[in-house]
Amino acid sequence: IDFKIITNNGYHDSMKMLIDLKNIFARQLPKMPKEYIVRLVFDRNHESMCIIKDNTKVIGGICYRKYPTQRFAEIAFLAITANLQVKGYGTRLMNKFKEHIQKQDVEYLLTYADNYAIGYFRKQGFYQEIKMHPDRWKGFIKDYDGGTLMECYVHSNIDYGN
Numbered sequence: 001i002d003f004k005i006i007t008n009n010g011y012h013d014s015m016k017m018l019i020d021l022k023n024i025f026a027r028q029l030p031k032m033p034k035e036y037i038v039r040l041v042f043d044r045n046h047e048s049m050c051i052i053k054d055n056t057k058v059i060g061g062i063c064y065r066k067y068p069t070q071r072f073a074e075i076a077f078l079a080i081t082a083n084l085q086v087k088g089y090g091t092r093l094m095n096k097f098k099e100h101i102q103k104q105d106v107e108y109l110l111t112y113a114d115n116y117a118i119g120y121f122r123k124q125g126f127y128q129e130i131k132m133h134p135d136r137w138k139g140f141i142k143d144y145d146g147g148t149l150m151e152c153y154v155h156s157n158i159d160y161g162n
C-alpha cells in the first residue's frame, strides 16, 4: 500500500489516478452530482491523497483544499472502494493525511460529513463543535445543507504516522 499526493499537473499517470479516484467518489457518494465531483477533483486548488495498491490500483482517497492563509484545509470527498471498506484503510488514510497536512502548517481540518460517515469521522478525531473562529473559515468554504460540519484539530507535535 502506498499513499500519494496527486494534483492535476497534466501528466498521464496523474490523470489516470484522478479519474480512478473520481470514479470511486462518484460510486460511493451517489448523492453528490457527478459534475461537481469532476470539477473539484480536477480543480487546480484541490489536491488528492490516493491509496494505491500493487503500485497502480487506486482503492480510495481524500480530495481536499488547503487555505494556507487561514491555516485550515477542507476535505471535500473521502472514500474507499466498496469491497475494501471497514478493513482499516480509511483510518490509515486519515492518519497519513494528518501526517502530511501537519507539515504544511495546517492547524484544523473541516469537512461536511454525510450522516453515514459521522461515526467514522468521530473515530478519526472530528467533532461537531467548531472551535475555529467563524471569521477564519466562514466565506472560505461553501455552506452545504447535505451534511454535518465537523472539525479536527491537527496537533503540531503528535506523530500521526502508523
Ligand code: ACO
Pocket: 028, 029, 075, 076, 077, 078, 079, 080, 081, 084, 085, 086, 087, 088, 089, 090, 091, 092, 111, 112, 113, 114, 116, 117, 118, 119, 120, 123
Ligand atoms: N459509520 C460508523 N462507523 C464507521 C463507518 C460508518 N459509516 N465506516 C467505518 N466506521 C468505523 C469502522 O467500524 C471502524 O471502527 P473501529 O475502529 O471501531 O473498528 C472505523 O470507523 C474505521 O473503519 P475503517 O475500516 O478504517 O474505515 P473504511 O476503510 O471503511 O473507510 C469510509 C471509511 C471512508 C467512510 C468508507 O467506509 C467509505 O468510503 N464509505 C462510503 C463513502 C463515504 O461515506 N465517504 C464519506 C462521506 S463524507 C465526505 O466525503 C466529506
